Amino acid sequence: MQEDIIRSVLDGRDTLALLPTGGGKSVCYQVPALCRDGICIVISPLIALMKDQVLNLQKRGVPAAAIYSGMSRREIDILFENACNGAYKLLYLSPERLLTELARVRIQRMNVRLLAVDEAHCVSQWGYDFRPPYLRIPELREILPDVPILALTATATAEVLEDIQEKLAFRKKHVFRQSFVRSNLSYSVLYETKKRDKLLDILKNVPGSGIVYVKSRGEAKEICHFLLQNKINAGYYHAGLSTDERNNRQAEWIDGKTRIIVCTNAFGMGIDKPDVRIVVHLHLPDSLESYFQEAGRAGRDGQKSYATLLYSPADADSLRFHLQAAFPSIELLARVYQALGSYTQLAVGAGIGETFDFDLPFFCATYKLEQSQTHAALRILEQDGWIALSDTAATMARAQVVASREAIYDYQLRNPQADAVIKVLLRAYPGINSHFSDISESMLAQYAKIPVENIRQVLQMANQEGLLLYEPQKDKPQLTFTHERVSSENLLIDHQKLAWRKQRAAEWVERAIHYAETRQCRSQLLLSYFDEPESRRCGICDVCTGRNKTEVSANTFEAYERKIKEVLLKESLPPEEVLQAFALKRHEMVTKVMGYLLDERKLVLREDGTLRWNTD
Numbered sequence: 001m002q003e004d005i006i007r008s009v010l011d012g013r014d015t016l017a018l019l020p021t022g023g024g025k026s027v028c029y030q031v032p033a034l035c036r037d038g039i040c041i042v043i044s045p046l047i048a049l050m051k052d053q054v055l056n057l058q059k060r061g062v063p064a065a066a067i068y069s070g071m072s073r074r075e076i077d078i079l080f081e082n083a084c085n086g087a088y089k090l091l092y093l094s095p096e097r098l099l100t101e102l103a104r105v106r107i108q109r110m111n112v113r114l115l116a117v118d119e120a121h122c123v124s125q126w127g128y129d130f131r132p133p134y135l136r137i138p139e140l141r142e143i144l145p146d147v148p149i150l151a152l153t154a155t156a157t158a159e160v161l162e163d164i165q166e167k168l169a170f171r172k173k174h175v176f177r178q179s180f181v182r183s184n185l186s187y188s189v190l191y192e193t194k195k196r197d198k199l200l201d202i203l204k205n206v207p208g209s210g211i212v213y214v215k216s217r218g219e220a221k222e223i224c225h226f227l228l229q230n231k232i233n234a235g236y237y238h239a240g241l242s243t244d245e246r247n248n249r250q251a252e253w254i255d256g257k258t259r260i261i262v263c264t265n266a267f268g269m270g271i272d273k274p275d276v277r278i279v280v281h282l283h284l285p286d287s288l289e290s291y292f293q294e295a296g297r298a299g300r301d302g303q304k305s306y307a308t309l310l311y312s313p314a315d316a317d318s319l320r321f322h323l324q325a326a327f328p329s330i331e332l333l334a335r336v337y338q339a340l341g342s343y344t345q346l347a348v349g350a351g352i353g354e355t356f357d358f359d360l361p362f363f364c365a366t367y368k369l370e371q372s373q374t375h376a377a378l379r380i381l382e383q384d385g386w387i388a389l390s391d392t393a394a395t396m397a398r399a400q401v402v403a404s405r406e407a408i409y410d411y412q413l414r415n416p417q418a419d420a421v422i423k424v425l426l427r428a429y430p431g432i433n434s435h436f437s438d439i440s441e442s443m444l445a446q447y448a449k450i451p452v453e454n455i456r457q458v459l460q461m462a463n464q465e466g467l468l469l470y471e472p473q474k475d476k477p478q479l480t481f482t483h484e485r486v487s488s489e490n491l492l493i494d495h496q497k498l499a500w501r502k503q504r505a506a507e508w509v510e511r512a513i514h515y516a517e518t519r520q521c522r523s524q525l526l527l528s529y530f531d532e533p534e535s536r537r538c539g540i541c542d543v544c545t546g547r548n549k550t551e552v553s554a555n556t557f558e559a560y561e562r563k564i565k566e567v568l569l570k571e572s573l574p575p576e577e578v579l580q581a582f583a584l585k586r587h588e589m590v591t592k593v594m595g596y597l598l599d600e601r602k603l604v605l606r607e608d609g610t611l612r613w614n615t616d
Helices: 002-010 027-035 047-059 073-084 101-109 132-143 158-167 195-205 217-229 243-254 288-295 313-325 330-344 360-366 371-383 405-414 416-428 441-448 452-464 495-517 522-529 542-549 554-570 575-579 584-599
Strands: 015-018 039-043 064-067 090-093 112-117 149-153 175-177 185-191 209-213 234-237 260-263 276-281 305-311 355-357 387-389 397-401 437-439 468-471 478-481 603-605 611-613
Touching: 002 015, 002 027, 002 175, 015 158, 027 039, 027 090, 027 112, 027 149, 047 064, 047 090, 064 073, 073 101, 073 468, 101 132, 112 132, 132 158, 149 158, 158 175, 185 522, 185 542, 195 217, 195 276, 195 305, 217 234, 217 260, 234 243, 243 260, 276 288, 288 495, 288 522, 305 495, 313 371, 313 495, 330 360, 330 371, 330 478, 360 371, 371 387, 397 416, 405 416, 416 441, 416 452, 437 441, 441 452, 452 468, 495 522, 554 575, 554 584, 554 611, 575 584, 584 603
Parallel strands: 015 149, 015 175, 039 090, 039 112, 064 090, 112 149, 185 305, 209 260, 209 276, 234 260, 276 305
Antiparallel strands: 355 478, 387 478, 397 437, 397 468, 603 611
């Protein structure tokens, strides 16, 4: 479907592309960008994904850059000016950076030919990951009236697809939708109380690379150590690790040096590893969108793969409990917001667009706040458009050499220690004279044979002397004020909208629980949720294989289901009268099928004892 999407964009049409995880969304805007003069602006909320794509494009000789939270104003100014001068084919922007006055003025000067909106479901309040800065994207239409929009997402219901097109002010609705059917992926839900033992059993019986999703950073480390103790090659990953640690662990897993990665949901977005054979969830996610995306990282190469959820009734209780905790009181929201003002030393009326390092544990300890409640309050403040939190806990150090060769040579003669560092810098990062490059301070230290702290001192001194621009590594999340700071009594929270969001979240939780507890074909239920109600049973999930063992094959089941539906659409009947539509020797099998259809809520047993086909 990529070619059709690309042709639509090149024809100047506003286009919405729904491609499942691993469906190759980025090609749909990268190819049009390369086909034409000018620049493509890509809006994405995922800093790690933006940086990864820019790095890969640069390796292929495609000029690209990214602007996101945590960069200095000087660096942002340089990147925008370069874009105005035609230095890039693709410019990636985080949504909160998009509509600052600096961005608006510079975008007007650029030769923009395409506006790509990645993770487009974030624009919809009906979606599971709504982000208020996305709502301001249509304002770009005022300064880019003839530029088409390409919106891309991997998970969206029909309701969300409609909302995306409306919110992004599509001139005409136009959707390309690829089926979510994954015929090579077997979904299973296993009811287990001893989850670690079952996990071990699964990983010993399914060879190949795998991902194990857990709830917390501490659990990621614990489960990893448990697997290592049982001779399974594993590593763990979460947002609290340093940049180098995360990069190294991800690289070792992608290269096959580590077989299993145990992680929180911070891992996986945009990672291109086609040969994942097994994805195991130790806990039920809070939405089917999250589960479908994470499970969908298995089997992208088309080979037989497995997505397994280990489930116990306590998981449902836990989800419902955390749902209540995710919506704190208005009083707590005001208290947290007021503490943010003190923490950042921002005056009332200031701060719009400003970004700060943010250490949540330190913040909570300083202002005597409970950490999980505070995190929930920050998420509400983000959804209401007051702040934005970065998706990554760290950014690598960055540098660009801006001085002439003569000035650099003179500086090296005067500073022997800087001489070794600058030589390594220029050799290791050949493009560093023309654009900012992510640099590894530890690698520079290794090659220059100088301690890391000395490397930082040399780079900071060279920055002060004007030889290079240097942004030190940041290992803390970034918090951006997307609205000027107000006093806590003027913090306006829409109570009605907050109640509505809570209701929506409760619906997502109940749908996820239903997935875990139903006896309907897992694939069919997921596809139905994403508006493919006529899909066939997969025949390979735990439900289907369980039925096959009771001699109700997928083909037989579907044939009997069609006949039962045909009979009951005419009128409601007692079960025994439904059986009369079949030969006597089929009655036992038809009874089993009716039982499954009742489990799936396709049949409804009425108070008078008759069955009706559920058309709701």
